[in-house]
Amino acid sequence: MKLSSKIFAGIAAITLAIMLITTVIVTGLLYGILTAETKRMLRDDAAFISSVESEYGDIDFSRVGSMIRNRLTIVAPDGTVKYDSYGSSADMENHADRPEIMEAFESGTGEDTRVSSTFGKETYYYALRLQSGDVLRIACEVSSVFGLVASAMPGILFSIIVLLAAALAFAGALTRSITSSINKIDLDDPLSTETYEELSPLLIRIDVQNKEMIEQLSAVYEAQRENEFITQHMNDGLIIVGTDGRLISVNKAAEKIFNFTYVPNKRSGGSSQTYLSVCRDKNFRKAIENAMSGVSQDITIERGGKTYRISLSSVARDFSSEKEKSRVYAVLLFVHDITEKEAAERIRREFSANVSHELKTPLTSIMGCSEIMKAGIAKPEDAPRFLNQINSEAKRLLALIDDIIRLSSLDEGAGGIEMTDTDIFSVARDVVSELEIKASEHGVSLELDGSSRRLKVNESLIHEMIFNLCDNAIRYNNKGGFVRLEVKGDDSGRTLISVKDNGIGIPKSEQKRIFERFYRVDKSHSRETGGTGLGLSIVKHA
Numbered sequence: 001m002k003l004s005s006k007i008f009a010g011i012a013a014i015t016l017a018i019m020l021i022t023t024v025i026v027t028g029l030l031y032g033i034l035t036a037e038t039k040r041m042l043r044d045d046a047a048f049i050s051s052v053e054s055e056y057g058d059i060d061f062s063r064v065g066s067m068i069r070n071r072l073t074i075v076a077p078d079g080t081v082k083y084d085s086y087g088s089s090a091d092m093e094n095h096a097d098r099p100e101i102m103e104a105f106e107s108g109t110g111e112d113t114r115v116s117s118t119f120g121k122e123t124y125y126y127a128l129r130l131q132s133g134d135v136l137r138i139a140c141e142v143s144s145v146f147g148l149v150a151s152a153m154p155g156i157l158f159s160i161i162v163l164l165a166a167a168l169a170f171a172g173a174l175t176r177s178i179t180s181s182i183n184k185i186d187l188d189d190p191l192s193t194e195t196y197e198e199l200s201p202l203l204i205r206i207d208v209q210n211k212e213m214i215e216q217l218s219a220v221y222e223a224q225r226e227n228e229f230i231t232q233h234m235n236d237g238l239i240i241v242g243t244d245g246r247l248i249s250v251n252k253a254a255e256k257i258f259n260f261t262y263v264p265n266k267r268s269g270g271s272s273q274t275y276l277s278v279c280r281d282k283n284f285r286k287a288i289e290n291a292m293s294g295v296s297q298d299i300t301i302e303r304g305g306k307t308y309r310i311s312l313s314s315v316a317r318d319f320s321s322e323k324e325k326s327r328v329y330a331v332l333l334f335v336h337d338i339t340e341k342e343a344a345e346r347i348r349r350e351f352s353a354n355v356s357h358e359l360k361t362p363l364t365s366i367m368g369c370s371e372i373m374k375a376g377i378a379k380p381e382d383a384p385r386f387l388n389q390i391n392s393e394a395k396r397l398l399a400l401i402d403d404i405i406r407l408s409s410l411d412e413g414a415g416g417i418e419m420t421d422t423d424i425f426s427v428a429r430d431v432v433s434e435l436e437i438k439a440s441e442h443g444v445s446l447e448l449d450g451s452s453r454r455l456k457v458n459e460s461l462i463h464e465m466i467f468n469l470c471d472n473a474i475r476y477n478n479k480g481g482f483v484r485l486e487v488k489g490d491d492s493g494r495t496l497i498s499v500k501d502n503g504i505g506i507p508k509s510e511q512k513r514i515f516e517r518f519y520r521v522d523k524s525h526s527r528e529t530g531g532t533g534l535g536l537s538i539v540k541h542a
Contacts (some may be wrong), residue, residue: 237335443479450487477503
């Protein structure tokens with residue numbers, strides 16, 4: 001309901017109530033005054049006629065009746081009507097039973113009021129006993145209360161219409177005044193608005209709610225900014241796709257992974273781009289379609305030489321009905337780079353296979369030689385060669401096991417490694433001393449250059465690292481070649497350890513794998529050079 005209608009209804013109700021109450025009160029007062037005046041007039045007329053009759057004796061009532069406007073009736077003691085100014089007395093019935101007549105004969109005066117058959121009329125009767133013994137009755141017909149109201153009704157209705165019209169106009173003006181004041185309220189700063197004092201509680205409440213809303217919105221915006229910052233700067237890709245196939249959100253990592261630019265719609269949010277602009281791979285499309293059906297899954301794709309695992313899950317709300325429970329609102333794609341993990345898994349598989357092979361090879365050689373000797377089919381002069389072969393393979397096996405144990409210990413990051421102040425150049429000198437004979441056997445010159453450099457390190461690990469580097473350089477060198485070990489410091493105070501050689505070299509395509517376990521560039525050359533294939537891997541982990 002409009003405010004103007006409510007105000008008009010209120011004013012109209014009050015106006016009608018006031019009019020009704022006023023009409024009732026005024027009508028009652030007028031009726032009382034009229035009744036009293038009528039009765040007084042009847043008494044005065046009766047008293048006047050009685051005084052005339054007392055003074056002059058018999059009077060001509062027909063003449064008196066023509067002089068007064070009220071009805072004059074003379075009733076004999078037996079109730080017979082002797083005279084009536086409004087009709088023939090001979091035609092009238094006996095009035096002995098009339099209340100006012102009976103009362104007048106008994107007490108001298110009598111009164112009665114009777115309602116006529118005509119609605120809205122009342123007749124007042126006043127009777128007075130004369131000296132002659134007859135009763136003089138005077139009657140006057142007046143309007144009843146209802147008659148008074150009925151006679152005044154046109155004026156009352158006109159007044160009501162005028163007042164209602166005025167109330168309607170006043171309600172409109174009052175409504176415009178109130179609404180104009182309300183419309184001027186500054187909702188951002190309601191307390192600064194000058195308006196009705198009665199609106200102060202409302203304005204205070206609006207101001208409190210504004211402050212609470214601002215705080216809540218600030219918290220929401222802050223959380224949104226934090227979430228956006230986190231998603232945009234995380235290393236893994238994050239993509240949200242709507243059920244219509246359009247992109248809702250894509251972070252920077254995902255843009256970089258899939259080499260595309262996400263263009264958001266700043267007005268409506270989301271983007272007009274679909275998931276096909278990200279990747280058109282068949283498995284990718286199928287996985288998204290499955291996720292839109294509520295089936296979560298993981299897929300693996302190759303992009304830019306790297307391997308990524310994409311975890312797809314559907315986003316749905318929990319509703320009461322079974323039909324609504326399955327409704328999907330978006331699909332969430334989490335893209336994780338598993339290149340290193342896959343490489344580590346491949347290396348682990350290769351390591352397991354290589355360990356089996358490397359352990360099996362010397363064991364097979366040992367078992368072969370021992371079985372030949374056990375069967376007695378070996379010539380006596382060949383026995384030393386077989387025993388030497390068994391001894392050599394056993395040493396190789398022990399060295400391999402020792403390297404595997406050492407590498408496992410380094411992988412686990414075993415604690416308790418003792419760090420001491422060590423002269424790196426002194427350690428390098430010890431390594432050169434240990435490998436001089438081996439270098440000479442391979443026809444390789446081993447040189448040491450540099451100066452004393454002290455660091456807090458584990459002496460055993462630094463010794464093994466330098467030893468393996470130099471040993472590897474000697475093994476894969478040519479006769480007449482050189483291996484140069486150098487220990488020196490740079491301008492920033494760091495200590496540099498370098499091993500240079502002019503050996504057979506490593507192809508550039510293979511260089512990134514030289515620190516893998518059991519990896520050898522030339523597999524056929526491995527048995528000639530000896531070693532376990534774990535030397536450089538130990539260097540890397542040390």
